[in-house]
Amino acid sequence: xxxxxxxxxxxxxxxxxxxxxxxxxxxxxxxxxxxxxxxxxxxxxxxxxxxxxxxxxxxxxxxxxxxxxxxxxxxxxxxxxxxxxxxxxxxxxxxxxxxxxxxxxxxxxxxxxxxxxxxxxxxxxxxxxxxxxxxxxxxxxxxxxxxxxxxxxxxxxxxxxxxxxxxxxxxxxxxxxxxxxxxxxxxxxxxxxxxxxxx
Amino acid sequence: xxxxxxxxxxxxxxxxxxxxxxxxxxxxxxxxxxxxxxxxxxxxxxxxxxxxxxxxxxxxxxxxxxxxxxxxxxxxxxxxxxxxxxxxxxxxxxxxxxxxxxxxxxxxxxxxxxxxxxxxxxxxxxxxxxxxxxxxxxxxxxxxxxxxxxxxxxxxxxxxxxxxxxxxxxxxxxxxxxxxxxxxxxxxxxxxxxxxxxxxxxxxxxxxxxxxxxxxxxxxxxxxxxxxxxxxxxxxxxxxxxxxxxxxxxxxxxxxxxxxxxx
Numbered sequence: 001x002x003x004x005x006x007x008x009x010x011x012x013x014x015x016x017x018x019x020x021x022x023x024x025x026x027x028x029x030x031x032x033x034x035x036x037x038x039x040x041x042x043x044x045x046x047x048x049x050x051x052x053x054x055x056x057x058x059x060x061x062x063x064x065x066x067x068x069x070x071x072x073x074x075x076x077x078x079x080x081x082x083x084x085x086x087x088x089x090x091x092x093x094x095x096x097x098x099x100x101x102x103x104x105x106x107x108x109x110x111x112x113x114x115x116x117x118x119x120x121x122x123x124x125x126x127x128x129x130x131x132x133x134x135x136x137x138x139x140x141x142x143x144x145x146x147x148x149x150x151x152x153x154x155x156x157x158x159x160x161x162x163x164x165x166x167x168x169x170x171x172x173x174x175x176x177x178x179x180x181x182x183x184x185x186x187x188x189x190x191x192x193x194x195x196x197x198x199x
Numbered sequence: 200x201x202x203x204x205x206x207x208x209x210x211x212x213x214x215x216x217x218x219x220x221x222x223x224x225x226x227x228x229x230x231x232x233x234x235x236x237x238x239x240x241x242x243x244x245x246x247x248x249x250x251x252x253x254x255x256x257x258x259x260x261x262x263x264x265x266x267x268x269x270x271x272x273x274x275x276x277x278x279x280x281x282x283x284x285x286x287x288x289x290x291x292x293x294x295x296x297x298x299x300x301x302x303x304x305x306x307x308x309x310x311x312x313x314x315x316x317x318x319x320x321x322x323x324x325x326x327x328x329x330x331x332x333x334x335x336x337x338x339x340x341x342x343x344x345x346x347x348x349x350x351x352x353x354x355x356x357x358x359x360x361x362x363x364x365x366x367x368x369x370x371x372x373x374x375x376x377x378x379x380x381x382x383x384x385x386x387x388x389x390x391x392x393x394x395x396x397x398x399x400x401x402x403x404x405x406x407x408x409x410x411x412x413x414x415x416x417x418x419x420x421x422x423x424x425x426x427x428x429x430x431x432x433x434x435x436x437x438x439x440x441x442x443x444x445x446x447x448x449x450x451x452x453x454x455x456x457x458x459x460x461x462x
Contacts, residue, residue, distance in 0.1 A: 044366060045453055065454040070368030080359025082377065128363075135367060 003072065003139045003170045005043065007051035013038040013194035015051060018187065020139070025161075025171040027185030029178070035194040036174045037076065040141045043172065044074035055138060073137035077144045077174075079128030081116040086127060089116075094134035101130045105156050121148040129157065139170035146180070158184065203413075214239070256325050265325040269332050276336040277301040280441070283344035286351040286461050288448050293347070296448070300440035301343055305335050308433035316425055334405065334426060335433050338393075342386040342434035343441045349382025350445040351461065361456055371454035372446075379442045386438030390431045397427060 001022040009015040013035030020026045028036045042049035045060055045068050053060045060068045083089055090098050090112070102111055105126045111119075119127070125148055132140060145161075146154040161184065165171055175181050181188055190197050217239045224232040256264050281287070281297035288296070309332050313319065319327040357378045364374035397403055405426060409419035451457055 046362065046365065046455055048451070048453075048455070066368045066370050069366055073368070074366045076362075076366070078359065080361070080363030082357075082360030082364060082374075131367070 001056050001138060001168065001170060002054075003043075003172075004054050005051065006053075008039075008042055008049055008053055009051050010038070010042060010047060010049045013191070014042070014049070016042075016189065016196055018189055020170050020172065020187070022168045022170055023165050024187070025165060025173055025185045026187045026189060027181035028172060028174045028189045028191060029176070029181055030191035034191045036191055037143055038194070039189075039191065040074055040076070040143055040172065040174060043139075043141055044069055044072055046074065070135065071138040072141065073132045073135065073139070074141040075128050075132045075143065075145065077147060079124065079131075081124070084115055084117075085112070086114055086116060086119070087112040089127075089131055090134065097134045098130050101133060101160070102127070104160055105130065106153050122150070122153065125149065126153065126157065133160075133164065137169075139172065140164070141172045143174045144176065145173070147176075154180075253325075253329065256329065260325065262321075262323050265323055265328055268325070268329055272329075272332060272336055273302050273305060274298070276305070276340045279340050280343040280347060280437075284348035284351040286354065288351070288445070289460055289462055292448050292460075293351075296347065296441060296444040297343065300437050300444060301336070301339055303440060304339050304343075304433045304437035305332060307436065308335050308339075308429045311432075312425065312429050331429075335429060338390055338430040339433050339437045341389050343437040345389070346382045346386030346438040346441045347445055349385050350378060350442050350449075353378055353382065354449070354458065354461065358456065358458065365454065365456060371450045371456070374456075375446050379446050382442045383438045386442070387431075387434055390427075390434040394427050394431060397423070403427075 002019050004019040005016055007015040007017065016039055018026055028039060030036050038047070041047045043053065045053070045065055055068075055071055060072075063071075081089060087095070095112070098112070099109075103109065107123060107126055111123065111127065116124070125145060129142070129145055142161075146157050149157065158180070161169075161171060161173075171184070173181075173184055175184075217235060220235050221232040224230070224235060252268070256268055277294065277297035279297075280301055281293035284293070287293040309328065310322075312331060313322045313328060317327055317331070322328075361374045361378065365371065393401075393403075403423050403426075406416075406419045406423040409422060410416055449457055449460055
């Protein structure tokens with residue numbers, strides 16, 4: 001399994017070239033507004049982009065957009081919610097997997113019954129990660145997944161991600177934290193002014 | 200009962216009530232007298248003009264003249280539907296959506312009524328066709344502009360939730376369903392209110408007009424019931440058409456949410 005991008009670009013950022021193997025993590029670093037989130041949106045096919053993008057050798061155009069996004073799943077920095085309670089955002093069948101994950105990420109046990117509006121930003125961030133993980137994507141694109149978390153929760157998220165990586169997940173991780181990039185990533189892509197630069 | 204025709208003198212006496220309004224505005228310093236006078240004058244000029252236009256078209260009794268008038272009315276209504284929302288689609292697509300849905304819904308409802316229920320001879324008799332299209336357009340305009348604003352204006356608040364669903368691999372139409380449904384429901388509310396209030400809270404204008412013009416109240420009621428059914432049908436059609444068309448213009452072949460199609 002490989003997520004490969006070749007000359008991936010749009011008006012705001014690129015071109016980007018990289019290929020990430022199963023069980024590998026690409027860390028994307030760079031200043032705010034440099035184009036890191038644009039890259040993730042292009043990878044999830046959420047914004048129009050030119051260039052090649054393929055998963056396991058299959059071009060994104062050869063799959064429906066929904067299939068591509070189920071396999072290459074984006075969790076943005078501010079994930080959206082469309083229903084009132086947390087539970088409504090999870091398919092029935094995924095709940096048995098979601099509850100232990102919430103426990104691992106130090107979320108209260110009644111979190112799924114709560115209203116989204118009443119959650120803290122850190123709770124939302126972890127729940128968005130769980131929401132994506134339980135659907136078992138091949139590649140996960142995370143935009144600063146630990147930005148609003150305390151030390152212990154950061155460690156919990158990192159250990160969960162390390163475990164998923166060991167099971168073969170492809171991970172693209174946008175982070176501001178150089179130490180996190182060093183801990184998690186086998187490759188680093190540094191972006192400045194929308195362009196990839198040598199780190 | 201015979202129709203009581205109004206004389207110019209009768210209208211002048213009624214106009215004295217506007218003078219009372221103006222007097223009140225001056226006395227109470229409401230600073231409304233200019234506006235009242237202007238609005239009253241505009242109303243008189245516009246209505247007299249449309250009266251003569253209708254008289255002329257009725258006298259011509261030509262299908263071409265009738266359809267020209269109907270098309271003009273549809274164009275104005277479509278423009279209103281398109282111009283109402285804060286946000287609009289690029290390349291004037293608001294106007295296209297407004298025109299197609301307004302023309303479609305109004306034509307369907309009026310032709311349906313003219314050939315099945317009212318059945319004038321010929322079916323496009325301007326005495327029936329023009330007022331009927333006018334009433335239907337009023338309702339269609341309301342429903343269409345509210346539904347269009349629901350999708351385009353509601354997009355900003357709905358965007359994070361819609362994109363979250365797309366990112367999880369849900370289809371575009373599944374992700375948009377709740378915004379579309381909400382917009383259609385809002386578009387349909389005015390006609391639902393109108394129907395449930397009719398006769399108790401309000402006496403509908405058409406019915407009142409016909410009763411004043413000497414028609415038997417039961418006959419007037421029958422006309423009003425027919426109209427309400429037509430209006431609800433046309434409102435539903437236009438709200439559905441407008442909401443789905445706007446949603447369709449906000450995506451592309453890769454089921455993305457294309458907010459760059461909005462301005």
